[in-house]
Each structure stands twice: as structure tokens, then as C-alpha cells.
Amino acid sequence: MNANMKEIRYRLRETYKILMVVVILSITGLVIEFIFAYMYSSMILYTDVVHWIVDTALEIISLIMFFIISKIYRKFDWSIFILEYIISIFVILVVFSFYLLSLMEYLSVYSTSIMEPSTTNAYLAIVTAIGGIITIATFYIEKKAYKRLKIEILKIDSTHAVIDIIVSIIASIGIVLTALTKNLIIELAVVLFVFFVALQTLLNLVKDILKPLLGFESHLHLKIELVSRLNRIVSDKVVLGNVELKKIGSIYIAKVEIYLDPRITIGEAHKLRETVNIICREVSELIYHVDVVFYPKKRYRKVKKFEKQYPRKY
Known part of the structure; x- marks a missing residue:
């Protein structure tokens, strides 16, 4: 560890x-x-x-x-x-x-x-x-x-x-x-x-x-900074997905979705998880738990294709 x-x-x-x-x-x-x-x-x-x-x-x-x-x-x-x-x-x-x-x-x-x-x-x-x-x-x-x-x-x-x-x-x-x-x-x-x-x-x-x-952002500026810092891990093998930041009381709970190349090793994925945890806590000491979820990159391409065919309505 x-x-x-x-x-x-x-x-x-x-x-x-x-x-x-x-x-x-x-x-x-x-x-x-x-x-x-x-x-x-x-x-x-x-x-x-x-x-x-x-x-x-x-x-x-x-x-x-x-x-x-x-x-x-x-x-x-x-x-x-x-x-x-x-x-x-x-x-x-x-x-x-x-x-x-x-x-x-x-x-x-x-x-x-x-x-x-x-x-x-x-x-x-x-x-x-x-x-x-x-x-x-x-x-x-x-x-x-x-x-x-x-x-x-x-x-x-x-x-x-x-x-x-x-x-x-x-x-x-x-x-x-x-x-x-x-x-x-x-x-x-x-x-x-x-x-x-x-x-x-x-x-x-x-x-x-x-x-x-109700789905309101607890701290929009903090989330923007977090996403900006997490973009540093993006590479040919790694794609950053959705990032959620929720506040309860005085603390924040983060959920980070990452799409990986299927050829990436378990050791590399484990190291990436720890890197994400460290980045989140560098952004704010109030982020006490980080839920890192990995998906294969194929799923990411399907998600993007679906969003193009059925764009979100605001």
C-alpha cells in the first residue's frame, strides 16, 4: 500500500x-x-x-x-x-x-x-x-x-x-x-x-x-478544480469519465469513473486508483472518501456514441 x-x-x-x-x-x-x-x-x-x-x-x-x-x-x-x-x-x-x-x-x-x-x-x-x-x-x-x-x-x-x-x-x-x-x-x-x-x-x-x-452541486468551484487536476492522468490507455462530488455535513465524498484500455495490468490500475485518491485529497482535505470505478474503454466509446445519438436536453 x-x-x-x-x-x-x-x-x-x-x-x-x-x-x-x-x-x-x-x-x-x-x-x-x-x-x-x-x-x-x-x-x-x-x-x-x-x-x-x-x-x-x-x-x-x-x-x-x-x-x-x-x-x-x-x-x-x-x-x-x-x-x-x-x-x-x-x-x-x-x-x-x-x-x-x-x-x-x-x-x-x-x-x-x-x-x-x-x-x-x-x-x-x-x-x-x-x-x-x-x-x-x-x-x-x-x-x-x-x-x-x-x-x-x-x-x-x-x-x-x-x-x-x-x-x-x-x-x-x-x-x-x-x-x-x-x-x-x-x-x-x-x-x-x-x-x-x-x-x-x-x-x-x-x-x-x-x-x-435534489441534485444540486455542493461546491462547483471545487469540482471544477478536481476535474482539472484529474485530467493529468489521461493518456492513451486512460480516459477520465464522470466525476461526482457530494457533500454531507462538513465532508465531501467523490466518485470518479475511469475508462481503461483492456490491456492495462492490475498493478497499473491499482497504482492509478491510489493516484486518484491522492489527487482528490490534495485538492481538498475535506474529501475523505474517493470511490474509483473502472470501466473498459469499449464501454466509454458506446457511451459517447449514445450521447451523440441522443443528446441530453437542458
Whole structure:
């Protein structure tokens, strides 16, 4: 096996281990906040719990994806990710629906009568502060891992962790101010802020799953660059066919069709497969899996002849 491919697979396996730690930390933070939100019925904590649920779901998705990617080196079943995302979105939407009912009731009471804020204990800020400490730990773990492994998803997740730290700080300050002043407007402002952060994350998740399902290009410029680089392998024996690039979450999955001269050896084909893998990852570190499919050149000529007889209509 090529040394570069061994290194790539090692980095993928190590990233999977890092994401496992991140998921455990995230679930810990979620459970802690949920327990205190349930005990004290604080709307700020309930909203932050929803935010934790969305982030934890995304981290679990990344964990499963890296487990699959680190184990599969040939044919890739795209439907696995599609099914995983649909299930995740369904679960998150169910959680959001129950939360929205509570939020609407909360806003309805606020608009029709004068009431006390649901957050009356300033010490609950310790709970969100603990969540912030867990997020800071996640940030440093992923940042350190990125320096060692150079896997872009770790950089993306650590950047998102900074946003979560800011949310944690604002939620903590909001809890203290609401409890001390008994001001419902402060609580409402914090609740809406945390809610819209969680909502934006959910909408990005939905957008990522709808694009491949509807056939939209996730990153047209990246695909153009990839095709341009792959054209370097074209020769008398090798013809580049269709190139697909699909995005799921923060990563890309590539499928490259190559038409070969039937006289080419198995060793040459294997070397060509590894070259394609290396080129894809040189174009972007976010291309974590490359499905290289070989066809005989005779089939390529038949495909081109068919396209001439029956051109595509746009």
C-alpha cells in the first residue's frame, strides 16, 4: 500500500477516536443541563438543552461518518449517510416541535399577562458555566488534534465550539441577571438568542441533506478544480469519465469513473486508483472518501456514441 494512503487512513482512524471523546463530553454536558432544566424549569436552560441536542446530534453524525469512512476503501454506499441524516433530522425536528410548543406557550403568557421569569435561581449559571468548561475542553482537544492530524473537520468543529462558548457565556450572564432583577425581558432576550443559534445549526443541517437529494452541486468551484487536476492522468490507455462530488455535513465524498484500455495490468490500475485518491485529497482535505470505478474503454466509446445519438436536453 502507498505510504501516503497508509498515513491518510491512520489520520482518519485517529480522528474517529478524537470524535468519540468529543461525543462523550457533549453527551455529558447535555445530561447535566437537562437534569437541572427539568428540576428548576428554567426556560433559558431548556433552550440551551435544545442547543446541546442539535450539536450532539451533529457530532454523533460526524463520528458515525468517520467510522464508516475509516473502514471502507472501495465501493461507498451513499444511502447510508442519507438515511443517517434523515433519521437525525427527524429526531431533532421532534425535539424542536415539543420545545416550540413550550416556547409559544411561554410567549403567549408573556404577551397577555405580567408574570415572573422562569429563571429565579442565580446559581443555575454554574450549570451553563460547566457546559462552557466542557465546550472549552472540546475546543482544545480538537485544536490540538488538528495540529497533529491536519483533518479539516477538526478545525471546523473547533471553530463552532468558539460560538458555543459565547452562547454559554451569554446564557450564564442571562441567568444571573434574570434571577437578580426578576426582569422577564432579559430572560426572553437570552432565550431567543440561544434558540436562533440552535435553529441556524438545524437549518444548515437540513440544507446539507437537501442539496444532494435534489441534485444540486455542493461546491462547483471545487469540482471544477478536481476535474482539472484529474485530467493529468489521461493518456492513451486512460480516459477520465464522470466525476461526482457530494457533500454531507462538513465532508465531501467523490466518485470518479475511469475508462481503461483492456490491456492495462492490475498493478497499473491499482497504482492509478491510489493516484486518484491522492489527487482528490490534495485538492481538498475535506474529501475523505474517493470511490474509483473502472470501466473498459469499449464501454466509454458506446457511451459517447449514445450521447451523440441522443443528446441530453437542458
